Each structure stands twice: as C-alpha cells, then as structure tokens.
Amino acid sequence: MNALFDNLWVQNALVLAGVAVWVALLIHGSRSERWRRAWLRLRKDRVGMISGGVIALYLGVGALESFQIPQPTGPSLSVLGWMTRGVPREKSYSAPLARTSLSVVKPEPLKGRHLLGTDALGNDTLVQTLRACRTALAIGGITSLIYIPLGTLLGILAGYYRRWVDDVIQYVYSTLASIPSILLLVSILMALGKGLGTMSIALGVTSWVGLCRLIRGETMRQSERPYVAAARALGQSHWKIVLHHLLPNVLHLVVINFVLGFSGLVLTEAILSYLGVGTPVGTPSWGSMIDGARSEFSREPLVWWNLTAATGALFGLVLSLNLFGDALRRAFDPKKA
C-alpha cells in the first residue's frame, strides 16, 4: 500500500485528481443557485477570503512538493525540491541567518545562509517546513477521499431508509466512536505499518462517524419535506431521490465538514508523528519536526527554530481552515438566504 503511494506516477496522478475534484466541484457549484448565492456572500467575508487565500497558498506549496519530476540519474525530484536545490545542506544545527554552525566545541563556517536555520541533520528548516505541507495536505486529502464518501453515503442511507439500515449503521458507528480514537489509530498503524497510505486509511476508518451522524440527521429532516414526498408520489426510485434530491441538499454540510475536518486531520497527523507512529523516516512532517525538537529545549544555546517553524506552519493552516470553514458555514446559512 505504502509502496503504491510512493510511486512517482501515482503521486502525480493523485495531485491531478485532487485538482480535478476541485475544478469539478467549482463547476458543479457555479450551476447551483444556492452555491452562487453562497459565493456572493463569501466574497464579502474578508476573513473568509483571506483564510481561503492562505489555504490556497498551502495547497500550492503542497502540490509543488507532491508533483514529481523523473530524474535520469537518480530518484525523482519534486518541483519544490528542484526549486530549492540551490539551498545547501549543512553538517548539523545552525541558527537562523548564522554564519557558523551551532557547535560550542567546534563551530564551522556554513555553506550558505538559512533564514530559519538548520536542523540536527543540517537540513534547511524553512525548506523542511514547506516540504511538510505535502504530508499534511496528502493526509488531509487522501483521508477525506476515504471518509467523506463513506460518511455521506452511510449517513444518507441511515437517514433515508431508517429501520434496520439505520440500526445497523448506528450500531457500527456507536461501537467505533466508543473506542478512544488515538488508541484505535495507533493499533491500526501498528498492524498495517507506517506510511502515508496506511495513515490515510487508518484516519479514514476512524473519521467518518461525525459526518455520518450529521448527514443522517439532516437527511431525516430533508426526507420529511414536501419535495421528497413529491418525488416519491411521482414514482421516482429510491436511488434517484437520494442522488438527485437529497445529496445536493446535504452537500453544503459535506463541504463545511470537509474544511473543518481537514484541520482536524492535519492536527492528528502531527500528533501521530509526534508520538512516533506517524510518517516514516525521511518524510518531512510538522509532527516529526516537533517530535525532533522536543529535546532541543535542553540544549544550550537553545534550538528554537525547528519547533517555531513547524508549529507556526501548523497553526497557520489549521487556523485558516477553521476560519474558512466558519465563513463557508455563514455563506451557506439558509437564515441569511
């Protein structure tokens, strides 16, 4: 599974697929009256637009790191790697903009200047922070591809069919929700092994419950409305009612949940990497950077830049996602329609 995700062409295909999904959503949205009204309201929301811009920036950096260029003489190189290939690698720690390495015993001149210093292995902290965008976005994106269809489908089925279908789905998600999520995640990762692919699967398996509950409730509400009764009276099939009538009317909830859930996934990835069960060795991640920086606080001189860069980047993305999620919720709010 992990080998598949590490494949150069699979990665490129995933980036393109991600872009295609976004384009498809926008095209779909532009045809819907409700989405158009929401977009007009969102445009007037300054916080929402700024946070959306910040997210787009992160997405752009993540896409640059995800898109791989095959190399004739070695392993493939990401676009971001190609763009930062001129940044030299030092022997070990160096402070931001320092001219010598951080050793008290044996300070050595550096090969270049580093805006945010370097880490224990001499990697430029800024480059590592930017590269880690890809991990956060890949985890958020792939996991969303797993849990959103699952949660939406099961939620609609439970809310529409009710009776035993609802009972079974409720039983499954209640059972799943009763297991502490971090423990469940860690055990799935221990069983499947470390890797972006397995982590996405583990997160996907554990993340659909909230969305499913939400969609179930909304579907129940929508099922009582006259347009569904009218569709039934006209003899439309269940699947047609679900796909053509109910799904479009709960899709705004899915979008809001996707944005808000994305920040939760990014945080969970960081937590798992911090706990040492997240990303594999060599994969840049904010959680791994924070984990690596944990013991750096007892160093003298203090090494603060790794932790600051990773938490700053994490904070920026999560805050932007939350603000954008709120803005979306406000934009789709029917009370404002």
Next chain:
Amino acid sequence: MDLIASFQRVLGLSLGLVFLAGCGNDPNPRPLRQTRPDGSPWLVRYSGMPDEPRSLDPQVAYDQMSRRILEPVVETLLEYHPFKTDPYEVVPVLLSEMPRRELQADGSVSYLCKLKPGIFFVDDPCFPGGKGRELVAADVYYAFQRICDPKVGCPVFGNLAEYIKGMSQLYEGAKKNGDQLDYSQKLSGLEVIDSHTFKLHLLKPYPQIIYWLAMHFTAPVAREAVDYYDGQPHPDGPGGRERVRPKFAWHPVATGPFVLHEYRPGHLIRLARNERYQTTVFPEGGWTPDREPLLRPFAGKNLPLVDEVLFTVFREELPIVLLSRQGYLDGMGVGKDAFNSFVTPSLKLDQKYASRGMSLEKDVDLGTFYMSLNMQDPVLGPNPKLRQALSCAHDTQAGIDIFRNGVPPVAQQLIAPGIFGFQPGFRNPYGFNLEKARQLMVEAGYPGGRDPKTGRPLELTMDVTATGAQERQVAEFNQRQFQQLGIQVKIVENTFARMLEKEDQGNFQIASGTGWGADYPDPENFFFLFYGKNFPPEGKNISRYRNAEFDRLFEQMATMENSPERLEIVRRMNAILAEDCPVILEMNKAFYVVVQPFAPRTQNNTLLEGGLKYAWIDHPLREQKRRDWNPVPLWPLGAGAVLMIGAVFYSVRWNRRLDV
C-alpha cells in the same frame, strides 16, 4: 447549625493543611524509612533509567536495564574487584576462595569451588516460615540446569554448552521431550561434592570460565522460589482469598545486598537493603592514591552503604537534567542535548555547575557499536567489495559529532580498548573514504550505485529500532551515507522486540544499532560474535558470518591463556574481520557523567555486576545542597496577596457603586 458550620470550618482547614503538606518541590516518593534502627539517617540513592527491565530472571536477563536492577539483588559466585581494572581482577564473593583448577587424566579440566558457609537467601514466603534458608551447592547445580532448560531460554547457553560437560545433552534431551527438561536428570558438568562444595567439569581448557562465574547467569537459584512464583492464582490473599503470584522473572529471590521491594511498571523500581546480607565488606585497598581520602573511611565497612535505591523511569532526557540540577537525582549521564550546557569547549564542566561542587567524569565502556550486514543475503553475502564500499561510505565521525557531541572514539576494530588484543595503532582499512567507496562500488559490479542488468539503482533495506526522534534522525543520517553511492536505502522501522526477532531469524539486509558490550575482558568475548557455530537463536552471530580460517583461529585462541602467541592470533583474526566487513564499525561507547558533590563515585568498574553496594550518599550535604539549589521564591505569594487584596478592594467599590 453552629455545629455544622464549625465542622465545615474544621474540615476545610484540615483539608487545606493536608493539601499544603502535599506541596513540595521534591518529586521523589517518600523513602521507606527516615532513620535506621540506630537513629542515623536512612540513606537513599536516587537514579534514573531510560527504559524498563525486560526480565529479572538471572538466567535470562541480558539487557542493560534488567542488569541494572538484577545485579544488586543477585550475588554472583565471583565478582570483579571494584578498583582493579588494569588488568581486571576477579575475586570470590559467594565462593570462599577462587576456583581451584584441576587437570584430569583425560586432559580435560575441572574447577573445584567452595561456597562460603552462612550465606542466606533473603526472607521470602517461598521458604518455610518465610525465613530464607542457607545457600548450598545444590542451588548452583539448579542454576546450571536452568541454563540448559529450553523453556527458560538462557541467551548464553550456546557459549557455556560448548565448554561444560553434559549441558548440550541435557538441552537436546529436553528439546526431544517437547522442551520439557527433566530436572531429575543429571548434569555431568557440575558435580556436587557436599553441601558447600561443587566441581565444574569442562570439556576442554577454557580459562574464561572464571569470568562466567562472575556473571549473574551462573548465580545460584533457590528452586523453592522458581516453583513458588509461577504467575498463577493461589489462596495467598487475606482470608484465604485467591491472589496471583508474580512470575519468578519479576520476583527475584537471591542472596544479594538488596531486595526488590517495589516495581511499578513504567514508573519506578525500589530496592531495599537485604537485612541479612553479610557476604562482603568494602575492600581494604586497591584504589589509586588520589582516591584514598574518599575511600579509606569505607574500608572494611559492611555493605551495602546505602539502605534504599530508587530507580525512576524517565523516557525523556529533560527531566533527568532538571532534577539533577535541583539535586533530586544523584548523578546523570550527559546526553546529546544537554552536552553544551554542561561541557565547555575545553571538555571541562561548565563553571556554573563546577561552582556547585559537581564534577565531570568520562566513562569508557568495553563495547563496540556497529551495523550488521547479513552474510546470507544474496546481494551482500557473496559480494565483499559491496560490503567494503558501504563501510567506506559511512562517515562515522560526522555521526558521532552530530549525535554524540564527538565524545566516543570511532571504532577501528571489533575489540574495545582496554581488552587484550586491542591494537591502538590499527586503522580500519575500510574506514570513511568516499572516493574509495565509489571505486569499490565499480569493483563490486554496481558503478554509480546502479545495477547494470536492470539499469536501476541498487536497492538495500536497513532495519532500525526507531522508538524516538533521535533514532529516526540517526536512521536518516545512515540512509544518506549510503545514498551518496547512488544506491537506494529503504528504512524499515521496528520495535526493539521485533528487531531482536529479525536478527534471530536473519530477516534483514542491514541491521542498524547493533553492537556488543563486553561480558568479560577477553577478546574471545568479541570474536565469538563471528564464530561460525554461533548462529542465532542459540548464538549471537547475527551477521551469520562464516570463515573457515577465522573459526579455526577462534577455536585455537579461545582456550589459550594470554600470551604473545595468543596476541598474534588475535591480530590475525582482527585483520580477517576488517577485510571481510561483516559489519560496518561505528564507535566504542564513551560518555560523560556528571557527579553530584554528595554522591561521589566510589567505583566505576563497568564490568562489575552489583556495584551498587559500594555506592554512598552524603545525606547531610545533599539536604543542604537541595535547600541551596531550590530557594523558595516568596514573591509569587506576595504578588498573589496583593492581587487578592486589590480584587477585594475593587469588588467592594464596585458593589457600593451599584448600591448592592
């Protein structure tokens, strides 16, 4: 009503006092006692451990954490003299005198051993009436039988079975019997002469057997204890209720200076003085003249010198540093991150700690770290040039500089410094040299790191134990070293247990983080790691290295006393290993230790098992230092009071304004 109000006030005050009494800066749990029966202070030694023990069974425990707990509890037949390290000297402990070597008519060798009379096992419910009985030769015999028991899983069985009569037969018999050892079967290698005398019969001369008798594997075991502590429920609880007894592996019953008093997994381990211990006293001499003022007052004193030892498990380095600074830990090893704050560029202790009376000592362990290459792997095994190239590509010094502050020396040979056969001037012919590595890759058939048949980069897998951030960084560092040759290295992260399993099964290409700490100061103890008959699981040859000449020389040198001829053989074996590269040598273990002024080191012989009995604490000085280093700041109290008064004043005014 008044009564209830008074009761509430008294209750509130009492609770407040209780909570206040619980406040304090000392994170250590309360000691078992405050004073000894004679009124002198109860001495407690506070130590930290980075991990937990894996077993406290003397015939099983082999990792450092387990040994740290087990060795003060289990006394050995012989032990290393605490001060004589050049050369190392072994002295009797449970034995009344050194084993007497006897040459038999058939050319084999026996050792006559006599136990000291009047040594008692610690009091324990496993003995009748809960009183520990006297140690007898049958307990040694039982311990040797346990070594042969496949169910016990003694990790050194292979080493001993090769030299002690009858061990292999006993083991094989048990294997045929579904791993069930019949303890009534006789072990011909150990003959019990009388209650306190036994004879060890060897198959061939083996001078190193003396060292094995100084290890806990051969420490006597009371059969009652093994039978009693079976991990099963028994009606031992109050009122005859059922209670699960711990397994023997977690409840050692022995004759050592300490007993295991408390074990809270993941948190702490408490050892308490064995009140019946009288086996050894502090040596009368043997130390260097500069240590005379410190050690002379202890000469001839009963051991142990402290009454209690508390090990706290710290997974992180930071609390160890902070608690040592505050005087709540009695010493610490200087790790990577704390290095610069403790050690100056001239490798002295930083003035701010030196002014506190702390001192810095460098310890060199008799050990060598390396990466193991699997000789049975179809890529690495038949291609010595490839192994040599990998060895040349590894910039070990850079790794030591990054992760160990440049303290340990780069290992140039397998044998650690201080051991017979170590050659100070010897240079590893395949030490770091990137140009040579690239040339060797061409000779190995992988120019530029590529396989000419496929045109793709050569792919290798490196197994690592990655349990923390630093291990992952080390793995990434090692990966980069090899990738400089153009090859691809995939890292597989394992738990410690999984890594051991893979090493035993030979299920790896490159195993990172392997190495060997000497059990005893003899080159045989290093070379046996590459002896062809020592493959896992019985042996420790995890590289699965086999070389006919090396094996022949090993068999020859293993039974020899130290001599110029033996030295010549050792040098030849060193050269063979260096050329064959079954491992990539990394470093000899060395580190700095910060010594507290109140906990001077009374011995630092790293081979000595159970050296904790010599440890001492200057209790009054520690109390004084803790007070000096942890002044109670009164300003938060004052600031709190000011804030409180201000708040009261403000609220009164506010209420008046609102006319409440």
